[in-house]
Structure formats: structure tokens, C-alpha cells
Amino acid sequence: MTINSVSVRDLSLSFGAVTVLETLNLDVKDGEFLVLLGSSGCGKSTLLNCIAGLLDVSEGQIFIKDKNVTWEEPKDRGIGMVFQSYALYPQMTVEGNLSFGLKVAKLPQAEIDKRVARASEILQIQPLLKRKPSELSGGQRQRVAIGRALVRDVDVFLFDEPLSNLDAKLRSELRVEIKRLHQSLKNTMIYVTHDQIEALTLADRIAVMKSGVIQQLADPMTIYNMPENLFVAGFIGSPSMNFFRGEIKDKGGRKVIEINGVDFAMDAYPARGPMEAGRKVVLGVRPEHVKVDEPGEEIHDAIVDIEEPMGADNLLWLKLAGQTISVRIAGARRYAPGRAVKLSFDMSMASVFDAVTENRV
Amino acid sequence: MAEVVTLNNPSAKAGTVTKLAAGPKGKKPRPMLSPRNIMIYGALIFAAAYYLLPLYVMVVTSLKGMPEVRLGNIFSPPLEITFEPWVKAWSSACTGLNCDGLSRGFWNSVRITIPSTIVSIAIASINGYALANWRFKGADLFFTILIVGAFIPYQVMIYPIVIVLREMGLYGSLTGLIIVHSIFGMPILTLLFRNYFSSLPEELFKAARVDGAGFWTIYFKIMLPMSLPIFVVAMILQITGIWNDFLLGVVFTRPEYYPMTVQLNNIVNSVQGVKEYNVNMAATILTGAVPLIVYFVSGRLFVRGIAAGAVKG
Structure with a gap:
């Protein structure tokens, strides 16, 4: 039996007439790194605040370590939290920030010193202990903020967009550090972000949220390769997946999707159910699953519109079947605009969604 | 190459330098008595004087003796400075029956x-x-x-x-x-x-x-x-x-x-x-x-x- 570290049961939250979360269920396994991913306003931070006990829920229950904490104060829930704006107490030194919670809890000084020393060693912030937060850089501040969660010696870490205020370079550095921290501590971590790269790189599982509802909860590769619906497919991936509206047809015993008069054979697509002819669908293909000028079963002609060299990759925008399609190829292969190319699609990696329900077929 | 040297090191070629330095250079001069300055400082000085004048009259009058006050020149500075009125105001001016000042x-x-x-x-x-x-x-x-x-x-x-x-x-x-x-x-x-x-x-x-x-x-x-x-x-x-x-x-x-x-x-x-x-x-x-x-x-x-x-x- 796997122990659930955090469980959310039928959680609802509304502010007046506005419903932010609706009968939401979520189980986070012990030691799991779960990322709540969504654009702003989708309720991901609200959910995290509910788990932390900073917001009172309207309906439902929250369990941490199989203990019902729905009505508990934040400090009694066994959580540590890291905020986007670091939220360090500006008038205290780093040491004061780390030890504040422990002093409030009236721990013996020897224990406080031990925990502060351990946390500052893990995060390599010993030289900063006597400084004020205003004398630290953004990356150092966020390290201290993580340290403040660390000294609490808790089972569950909650991160609320911790890297959003940092510049790109620091963000990728700290991302690696958080991952390393998780690997060494093996704590449960719930991490809110709108950044899909953070989600894909850090998570054991990702919960993609929209309008207070979890759209898909799965490991990063499943989310990326087999999105459950059109929203998840469009949200994950940069540049985003190419979508074509079309209709399923039966041509000579083969299933094809006809898009603006162009047929795309679907033999290789791992369909979940029968693909009835006449059904309106949306075909989704990621930019890297289109081959350019390589041998393939089915060849489509296209014209290069714009080329975006990005170093390691080269991104081509092409015209196909009256639509614009993006294709990712190796950075060394260059194509001038206006050049005619031959495309072939890897349908085993494609996604097909019902045009009405927007769910995966 | 020669121009680069000239630009970086002005003393290198005096001839070219004079030509380059002929145009405007450095901080743009602003005349003290421009209409803008006259308007701004004029308005400020007028407003300050308007508010400070009563205070001036009060300070000056409080340092005069009564004979001098009766002369009625409220703007003239005191001929003979006395702190008597201040002492009286603080410790012996009368309000009704009490005469212990402010x-x-x-x-x-x-x-x-x-x-x-x-x-x-x-x-x-x-x-x-x-x-x-x-x-x-x-x-x-x-x-x-x-x-x-x-x-x-x-x-x-x-x-x-x-x-x-x-x-x-x-x-x-x-x-x-x-x-x-x-x-x-x-x-x-x-x-x-x-x-x-x-x-x-x-x-x-x-x-x-x-x-x-x-x-x-x-x-x-x-x-x-x-x-x-x-x-x-x-x-x-x-x-x-x-x-x-x-x-x-x-x-x-x-x-x-x-x-x-x-x-x-x-x-x-x-x-x-x-x-x-x-x-x-x-x-x-x-x-x-x-x-x-x-x-x-x-x-x-x-x-x-x-x-x-x-x-x-």
C-alpha cells in the first residue's frame, strides 16, 4: 500500500459568487515531486494556499500524512512553504529569518542552532548568515527562503512559483538545485508554476490545471506525448503543437484524416477507440515529429515561409494544406525561405482530438 | 585607424581635434535669467514672502517694548531688543484670575x-x-x-x-x-x-x-x-x-x-x-x-x- 502524503478530497473554494476550485481531488504520493501547472488565474496557487492552510476551504477535506488537517493552522500541518517574492523578513538577518519559526515554536537554542547549521550547509549559505535580505542577490534570497522551509523539518514542501522572479540563468541553476534537494531529502514537494520547462524538468507527475479543474495528471512524458485534451496539448510544448481541423474518412480500407483536401494516413496512430468515418477531429502534431526531406511513407509538399535558427535547433514555418505549420529540425540544416520541401509525419507520435468534446480519440 | 586614435586620444593630432571640438560639447548651458527660471523662482519667492511676512511681523513685534509698539511701524525692526514680553507671556500674563502665564x-x-x-x-x-x-x-x-x-x-x-x-x-x-x-x-x-x-x-x-x-x-x-x-x-x-x-x-x-x-x-x-x-x-x-x-x-x-x-x- 502506498502512503499518500497529501490528499485533497472534493475540495471546493469560492469567493462570494466566484468559484475558484470545484470538487477537486488530488493524491500526492510520499516523496513525490508534483507540479501544479497552469496559466495565471487557473487556481493552482489557490489550491496550494488551501493545502498550506492559508485559505479556508468552502467544502471538502485535506489530509496530510493521513491526518485530517482541514481545520488545522498552517504551523500544525507539517508543511514548509517557499514564496515567489521570497517573503524574507527584511529587518532580520538570514539567521534570524531561518530561526524565526523555531523560536516561535520555543525550541531549545541548541536544537535551533543545529537545524540552522544543517540547512545553511545544504544550501551553502553559511557565509550569508549575518547579512540582511537586502544585501543578498535574488538567487541567494530564494535559497534562504528554501532554507526557512528546510529548518522546519517537515514532510511536505510547498513551492509557490519560487523561480518566477529570477532571471533566466539563475532560474535554470536553482531549478537544478531544487531537483538535487528533492533527490537527497526525498520529501514530498508540491510545486506551483506557469513555466512548462520547470514542470517538465522537475516533476514526477504534473497536474495541468485550467479554471480550477485538473485537466490531466500524469508523468511529464505522458503529458507531453499523450495529452488528454486539446487544452493540455496546446499548453505544453514550445513552439506549441500544430493543429489541423479535419474529418476522418475511409479510403480504400485505410483511415485517413482529410484536411483541406489533403489526406493524412492514420495507420500508425495508436487510437483508443474506433475512428468512425465522418467524425470531425483535430489532428495535433508536435514540431519535432515532422521530418523534412527524409524518406517516409507519405510525402507532402510544402514551401518554407520563415526560418528561425535557434542554435541547437532550427525552426521552420511552412505552408501546408492552406495552414502554417512549425517544424523543428537540427540546427545545422538550413533552409532559405521560398524553398520547396517534402514533409512526412510521424503519426505514431501524433494526437487526435474530437473537434466537439476536445478529448483525445 | 587614424581617426580612431584621434577620437580616443584628443592630444594626438591637434588639427583634427579643433575641428571636432568646434561643435556643442558637454553640458548644455542654461541661462540663469531665462523666462522659465524667472517664472518659477519669481512665483516661489512671492509665495514664500507672502507666508513668511506675518511671522516676521510677529517676531519683530514680540521683541519690542510697548512704547515702541505704539509707534505703529509694524515692519520696522526693533530699535531696542527686549525679551521682556516673552518672559511675561510664559510666566506672568493674566487669564482671568490666574496670572501665571502660558x-x-x-x-x-x-x-x-x-x-x-x-x-x-x-x-x-x-x-x-x-x-x-x-x-x-x-x-x-x-x-x-x-x-x-x-x-x-x-x-x-x-x-x-x-x-x-x-x-x-x-x-x-x-x-x-x-x-x-x-x-x-x-x-x-x-x-x-x-x-x-x-x-x-x-x-x-x-x-x-x-x-x-x-x-x-x-x-x-x-x-x-x-x-x-x-x-x-x-x-x-x-x-x-x-x-x-x-x-x-x-x-x-x-x-x-x-x-x-x-x-x-x-x-x-x-x-x-x-x-x-x-x-x-x-x-x-x-x-x-x-x-x-x-x-x-x-x-x-x-x-x-x-x-x-x-x-x-
């Missing part, structure tokens, strides 16, 4: 202002903190009622408060006046503190709650140390407001507890004998000195506090 009023005002300021700021800051951070049920209604209180004219409330204080046995005492001042300061101060605490990052408050701090711990350990500027602002508001108050002082106290402003009025408006303008001027300056000093001393602190808050990352 000093009693001064100490009354001190005994009124200090406790009123402390009590009103202490309560209002806690009100503001609770309203900003602990969204209790009915907080909005409570806040609205408090704000409406700020718009009700004093005159409407005076008589009911007189009755309330009489029933409590506090009418005419300093304690009663201190309570009245604290209550009247509440709406505006609460608004001030609530807005300030709302402007502090909410995540700090959340972090403190996760750390296990309660209502008072967060107030004293987290909020107070970050709020020095707003406390200075509130202190300036209260000290000057209460010190300058006349109406509440005259209504709610007995003559022996009259604040300085009321006593000043009694000295200046006494109808018996000669009008001692020099003493009146000295008494007025003495009464206004406290708010003036507060502005000069803490005004600077206050600006520094605001600036410090603004650049904090």
Missing part, C-alpha cells in the same frame, strides 16, 4: 497630547493591521462605519459626548479629553495604517503564519519593524492636530486643565487694560512652537523614512 497651558497641552497620541496610534495601528491582514467576518462593514465617522462634523457629536463623559464621571478631566482625542483620531489613523499594512507584501504575512506566528507575534515582530515611516506620519498628524485643537479643549475641560491654545485665546482676548501686542505675539509664537518643531525635526525623518521604504528591494 506655562500652565503648555504643561496641560503636554499632558493631553502625549497620552492621546500614544493611545490613538496604538489602537489605530492594531485596527489597521487587523483590517488589512486578518479578514474577519464583517471587516468591510466595520471599516465603512469607521470611515463614515471621519465625515461627521465634530459639532454634531460634541453634545452627545459631553453627556456620555458626564455619565462616566470623566467630564472636565484630562482623562476625558484624552479619550475624546483618541476617538476622534481613530478613523483617519485606522485608514492610514490599514492602507500601509495592505501595501506590505501579503506573502510576508503568509510566511509568518506558516512559521507559526500568531496575531500579536506577527504584529510586533514582523509588521512593527517595517512600519516606522507610517508611525512617524501618524505621530506628526496626531501631535500637531491635538496640540492645535481648540474646540475639544474648551468644551471638555475645566479652566485649570485648559490646553495652551485656549489659554492663548484668553490672554489675547482679555478686554481689561492695555492690549499688549508684544506679549500677545510672543504668546502666539510660543504656542505654535511645538507643531513647528515637530515639522522641522520629524518632517525630515519622515521623508527619509518614505525614501528608505521606496528603495528597499
Whole structure:
């Protein structure tokens, strides 16, 4: 039996007439790194605040370590939290920030010193202990903020967009550090972000949220390769997946999707159910699953519109079947605009969604 | 290549350099007597003179003896400087039967202002903190009622408060006046503190709650140390407001507890004998000195506090 570290049961939250979360269920396994991913306003931070006990829920229950904490104060829930704006107490030194919670809890000084020393060693912030937060850089501040969660010696870490205020370079550095921290501590971590790269790189599982509802909860590769619906497919991936509206047809015993008069054979697509002819669908293909000028079963002609060299990759925008399609190829292969190319699609990696329900077929 | 050398090292080729340096260079000159400057400085000097002239007349008159005052040249500097009027205003000017000057009023005002300021700021800051951070049920209604209180004219409330204080046995005492001042300061101060605490990052408050701090711990350990500027602002508001108050002082106290402003009025408006303008001027300056000093001393602190808050990352 796997122990659930955090469980959310039928959680609802509304502010007046506005419903932010609706009968939401979520189980986070012990030691799991779960990322709540969504654009702003989708309720991901609200959910995290509910788990932390900073917001009172309207309906439902929250369990941490199989203990019902729905009505508990934040400090009694066994959580540590890291905020986007670091939220360090500006008038205290780093040491004061780390030890504040422990002093409030009236721990013996020897224990406080031990925990502060351990946390500052893990995060390599010993030289900063006597400084004020205003004398630290953004990356150092966020390290201290993580340290403040660390000294609490808790089972569950909650991160609320911790890297959003940092510049790109620091963000990728700290991302690696958080991952390393998780690997060494093996704590449960719930991490809110709108950044899909953070989600894909850090998570054991990702919960993609929209309008207070979890759209898909799965490991990063499943989310990326087999999105459950059109929203998840469009949200994950940069540049985003190419979508074509079309209709399923039966041509000579083969299933094809006809898009603006162009047929795309679907033999290789791992369909979940029968693909009835006449059904309106949306075909989704990621930019890297289109081959350019390589041998393939089915060849489509296209014209290069714009080329975006990005170093390691080269991104081509092409015209196909009256639509614009993006294709990712190796950075060394260059194509001038206006050049005619031959495309072939890897349908085993494609996604097909019902045009009405927007769910995966 | 040659041009690059010339640009980097002007002394290298004198000929080319003169050609390059012929055009405008460095700071753009601005004539002192441009129309713009004349307008700005003219208006400022005029406004400053307009407000400073009465003060000048007061200072000059208070340093003259009565014979000189009777000459009527109010703008002329004193021929013979005397501090007699100041001494008299402070220690022996008569109000009714008492002839011990303004000093009693001064100490009354001190005994009124200090406790009123402390009590009103202490309560209002806690009100503001609770309203900003602990969204209790009915907080909005409570806040609205408090704000409406700020718009009700004093005159409407005076008589009911007189009755309330009489029933409590506090009418005419300093304690009663201190309570009245604290209550009247509440709406505006609460608004001030609530807005300030709302402007502090909410995540700090959340972090403190996760750390296990309660209502008072967060107030004293987290909020107070970050709020020095707003406390200075509130202190300036209260000290000057209460010190300058006349109406509440005259209504709610007995003559022996009259604040300085009321006593000043009694000295200046006494109808018996000669009008001692020099003493009146000295008494007025003495009464206004406290708010003036507060502005000069803490005004600077206050600006520094605001600036410090603004650049904090």
C-alpha cells in the first residue's frame, strides 16, 4: 500500500459568487515531486494556499500524512512553504529569518542552532548568515527562503512559483538545485508554476490545471506525448503543437484524416477507440515529429515561409494544406525561405482530438 | 585607424581635434535669467514672502517694548531688543484670575497630547493591521462605519459626548479629553495604517503564519519593524492636530486643565487694560512652537523614512 502524503478530497473554494476550485481531488504520493501547472488565474496557487492552510476551504477535506488537517493552522500541518517574492523578513538577518519559526515554536537554542547549521550547509549559505535580505542577490534570497522551509523539518514542501522572479540563468541553476534537494531529502514537494520547462524538468507527475479543474495528471512524458485534451496539448510544448481541423474518412480500407483536401494516413496512430468515418477531429502534431526531406511513407509538399535558427535547433514555418505549420529540425540544416520541401509525419507520435468534446480519440 | 586614435586620444593630432571640438560639447548651458527660471523662482519667492511676512511681523513685534509698539511701524525692526514680553507671556500674563502665564497651558497641552497620541496610534495601528491582514467576518462593514465617522462634523457629536463623559464621571478631566482625542483620531489613523499594512507584501504575512506566528507575534515582530515611516506620519498628524485643537479643549475641560491654545485665546482676548501686542505675539509664537518643531525635526525623518521604504528591494 502506498502512503499518500497529501490528499485533497472534493475540495471546493469560492469567493462570494466566484468559484475558484470545484470538487477537486488530488493524491500526492510520499516523496513525490508534483507540479501544479497552469496559466495565471487557473487556481493552482489557490489550491496550494488551501493545502498550506492559508485559505479556508468552502467544502471538502485535506489530509496530510493521513491526518485530517482541514481545520488545522498552517504551523500544525507539517508543511514548509517557499514564496515567489521570497517573503524574507527584511529587518532580520538570514539567521534570524531561518530561526524565526523555531523560536516561535520555543525550541531549545541548541536544537535551533543545529537545524540552522544543517540547512545553511545544504544550501551553502553559511557565509550569508549575518547579512540582511537586502544585501543578498535574488538567487541567494530564494535559497534562504528554501532554507526557512528546510529548518522546519517537515514532510511536505510547498513551492509557490519560487523561480518566477529570477532571471533566466539563475532560474535554470536553482531549478537544478531544487531537483538535487528533492533527490537527497526525498520529501514530498508540491510545486506551483506557469513555466512548462520547470514542470517538465522537475516533476514526477504534473497536474495541468485550467479554471480550477485538473485537466490531466500524469508523468511529464505522458503529458507531453499523450495529452488528454486539446487544452493540455496546446499548453505544453514550445513552439506549441500544430493543429489541423479535419474529418476522418475511409479510403480504400485505410483511415485517413482529410484536411483541406489533403489526406493524412492514420495507420500508425495508436487510437483508443474506433475512428468512425465522418467524425470531425483535430489532428495535433508536435514540431519535432515532422521530418523534412527524409524518406517516409507519405510525402507532402510544402514551401518554407520563415526560418528561425535557434542554435541547437532550427525552426521552420511552412505552408501546408492552406495552414502554417512549425517544424523543428537540427540546427545545422538550413533552409532559405521560398524553398520547396517534402514533409512526412510521424503519426505514431501524433494526437487526435474530437473537434466537439476536445478529448483525445 | 587614424581617426580612431584621434577620437580616443584628443592630444594626438591637434588639427583634427579643433575641428571636432568646434561643435556643442558637454553640458548644455542654461541661462540663469531665462523666462522659465524667472517664472518659477519669481512665483516661489512671492509665495514664500507672502507666508513668511506675518511671522516676521510677529517676531519683530514680540521683541519690542510697548512704547515702541505704539509707534505703529509694524515692519520696522526693533530699535531696542527686549525679551521682556516673552518672559511675561510664559510666566506672568493674566487669564482671568490666574496670572501665571502660558506655562500652565503648555504643561496641560503636554499632558493631553502625549497620552492621546500614544493611545490613538496604538489602537489605530492594531485596527489597521487587523483590517488589512486578518479578514474577519464583517471587516468591510466595520471599516465603512469607521470611515463614515471621519465625515461627521465634530459639532454634531460634541453634545452627545459631553453627556456620555458626564455619565462616566470623566467630564472636565484630562482623562476625558484624552479619550475624546483618541476617538476622534481613530478613523483617519485606522485608514492610514490599514492602507500601509495592505501595501506590505501579503506573502510576508503568509510566511509568518506558516512559521507559526500568531496575531500579536506577527504584529510586533514582523509588521512593527517595517512600519516606522507610517508611525512617524501618524505621530506628526496626531501631535500637531491635538496640540492645535481648540474646540475639544474648551468644551471638555475645566479652566485649570485648559490646553495652551485656549489659554492663548484668553490672554489675547482679555478686554481689561492695555492690549499688549508684544506679549500677545510672543504668546502666539510660543504656542505654535511645538507643531513647528515637530515639522522641522520629524518632517525630515519622515521623508527619509518614505525614501528608505521606496528603495528597499
